[in-house]
Amino acid sequence: MTFCLGMRTHEGLVGISDTLITSGKELTTGKKLTCMKHGTGCLFLMTSGLRSVRDKSITYFEEHLAELNEPYQRMFKVVNGFAQMIRQVAQEDKKSLEESGLHFDIHCLIGGQMPEDKDHSLFLIYPEGNWVEISEETPYQIIGAPGYGKPVLDRTFSNKDSLAFAVRVGCLAFDSTRISAADVDFPVDIVLYRRNSFQMIEHRYEQEELIDISTWWDTVLRQAIKELPGEWIDRLLTKLNPEK
Numbered sequence: 352m353t354f355c356l357g358m359r360t361h362e363g364l365v366g367i368s369d370t371l372i373t374s375g376k377e378l379t380t381g382k383k384l385t386c387m388k389h390g391t392g393c394l395f396l397m398t399s400g401l402r403s404v405r406d407k408s409i410t411y412f413e414e415h416l417a418e419l420n421e422p423y424q425r426m427f428k429v430v431n432g433f434a435q436m437i438r439q440v441a442q443e444d445k446k447s448l449e450e451s452g453l454h455f456d457i458h459c460l461i462g463g464q465m466p467e468d469k470d471h472s473l474f475l476i477y478p479e480g481n482w483v484e485i486s487e488e489t490p491y492q493i494i495g496a497p498g499y500g501k502p503v504l505d506r507t508f509s510n511k512d513s514l515a516f517a518v519r520v521g522c523l524a525f526d527s528t529r530i531s532a533a534d535v536d537f538p539v540d541i542v543l544y545r546r547n548s549f550q551m552i553e554h555r556y557e558q559e560e561l562i563d564i565s566t567w568w569d570t571v572l573r574q575a576i577k578e579l580p581g582e583w584i585d586r587l588l589t590k591l592n593p594e595k
Contacts, residue, residue, distance in 0.1 A: 352534030353399035353495030354525055355383055357460035358517045359473045359485050360510055364462045365517045366542040367525055368397045369495075369535045370555075384540040385409060386551045390422025393551050394429055394463030395542045399495035400456035400478070401448070404440055408457060411436040424467040426474070427484075433461060434480035441478070458494040464549060471546050493524075499531040500524030514543060526565045537561075 358365040368384040386395045398405040445455040462473035473485040490510040537558035
């Protein structure tokens with residue numbers, strides 16, 4: 352399983368990705384986040400699905416970008432270029448994968464800004480190569496294990512929030528997923544992009560660096576539940592011991 356979260360705010364973009372590839376008797380980790388400079392623009396991409404499909408698609412994409420006569424000037428053209436590489440890998444590998452009982456599986460979050468873009472943007476690409484743009488109305492997308500982190504994001508996050516707020520709530524969404532999903536874990540990679548800066552900042556956190564946040568979150572949640580208005584519960588509990 353995988354947790355990759357892309358967030359779009361008015362200030363810029365946030366990407367958060369776990370690094371666990373396999374668990375159980377054999378534990379391996381690997382990057383699911385890739386940052387690239389392209390011309391004067393920049394982008395990041397995160398993937399879930401088969402690791403072999405991811406690695407081959409990114410290798411083809413890097414070669415594709417290097418062979419261009421002129422760099423792409425718009426993000427949607429970058430996205431089309433990566434989608435084209437996914438389709439090429441599908442033509443080469445999909446049949447043999449299916450014959451082995453494996454689905455051709457890759458989902459990608461790709462965000463950034465190119466020189467002719469008026470604003471930064473974030474896209475979700477499907478295994479078929481089609482894509483959607485993440486809008487201001489629904490300013491985030493999770494690929495891999497979406498269910499556990501979604502509630503905290505739906506309740507708190509909006510496009511009007513700052514990058515700092517997005518990192519905070521994004522890390523809580525990751526922590527909620529890590530607690531509930533056995534195949535999501537540290538280290539966690541975070542990338543930040545500030546609007547019109549054309550520069551990505553990437554950082555990796557180990558578990559010991561963020562464990563205090565996880566403990567604090569547990570404590571605050573338990574305390575908040577205790578402080579929840581309880582008159583309605585009292586009426587229910589009186590039914591256990593009705594007056595004689």
